[in-house]
Amino acid sequence: MWKRNTRWLGTRRRCIDESTEEVSMTMLEVKDIYKSYGDVPILKGVSFTMKKDETKVIIGPSGTGKSTLLRCINQLSPPDKGEVWLNEVEITNPKSNINQMREKIGFVFQDFNLFNHLNAVRNVSLGLEKVKKIEKEAAHKRAMQELRRVGLEAQASQYPAQLSGGQKQRVGIARALAMDPDLILFDEPTSALDPELIGDVLDVMKSLCGKVAMLIVTHEMGFARNVADEIIFMEGGVIVEQGSPKEMFTNAKMARTKEFLGRIGALYGEEERR
């Protein structure tokens, strides 16, 4: 019953979009998200939208709720209030099949979270086999393709503990990609890496631009500046300002944005801009 309802809602929306002749294709819609841990409010009303294949980067000081926001989107920690819509289906609706929705939302973790007992290629193929029900051989083939895409074909049979941090993270990205997601959430994907390895991971992410929607929490300002379609600056559980990288870096409206970008730019900006 409910499913029929949303589908109906979905078509109606699309009609409105078409009638206004605007190719908006809103894929992700985050509406007024609130989240507290205990008495501590983390997110205090966050809203934004993403289009298909768009790249958005979330920046902001630590403890601002950036990671929490990502976890609210794929319901790893469900929000207290607010809605998340993906492809015109409400994820936050308790009746929607969250597992099916998560198939469409890849997640790349700060600390990789590769399955320790499986080698690289099995890490990538597990979801294909057990969730997408693809038979073993085909899943393996697909997994190898994804590993090739992130430049790790030669490491296919190595276990996570035998890989470097940068390699682990690229396996993590391959694992997310294999599921054919509409959106990949990156939670500080390079924070646990040493500077030399960061580049490899960022290169892979850059190569995905425009092929899949990416929502990236990062402190890599150079990357944000070069790759993002839009930058979201968050602080204190709210979005302070958002705009194109050019606007944000050269012409930020809010004093706080300027200050943050100025300080972090002085720290990382110059060396990151290649």
Added chain:
Amino acid sequence: MALETLIESLPSLFDGLGVTLLLTAFSIVLGTILGILLASGRSYASRPIAYLILIYEKVLRGIPLLVLFFLIYFGLPEIGINLNAFTSAVIGLGLRSSAYQAQIYRGAINSIPEGQIHAAYSLGMNKLKAIRHVIIPQMLRLSIPGWSNEFTILLKDTSLAFGIGVIELMRQGRYIQVRDPSLVLVVYLLIALIFFILVFSANKTLRYVEKKYQMAGYQTEVHR
């Protein structure tokens, strides 16, 4: 004369050994399957179920095995459940082992980083799939040392089935002792030796299994 009796009795000791091994095999399988289910339930099921499991574990770990045997073999017929001695012993050993094994597995589950299940969820696995394909395989690998311990304890405790008349190794030894009391020391030394060899080789094998299935990066390195 005594030596002759001993040689004549050897085949019966082997029969007993067979029963002992069967007892061990059935009850370790029962204990392991139940133990895995209990540990998973304790960690991931809803609160009331987890609480029931906790009570089960506490009760079974708090009753002496022989008492448990007597309850099952002599007690249950009172409420219309008649089990033969062997089945009673398997159930008693298996249930008790499951309670101990659940603890071993729970410890292993607790040592698996939370990110593992988050990663499984984020691929679209439901809880059951995540537990089956991500948690349990890691849990089992981490549990092998504890499980080896439990296995050898269970193997030795099969001798208590003697108490409800299962004709296992111990009971066969007792028969020989009755036939020729002068053999008592030799017979029980022989039985002790058999148990020792069994436990010793089980430990060796399990150590090999542990090494073979060790997760890369999780080796326990020894620094002397």
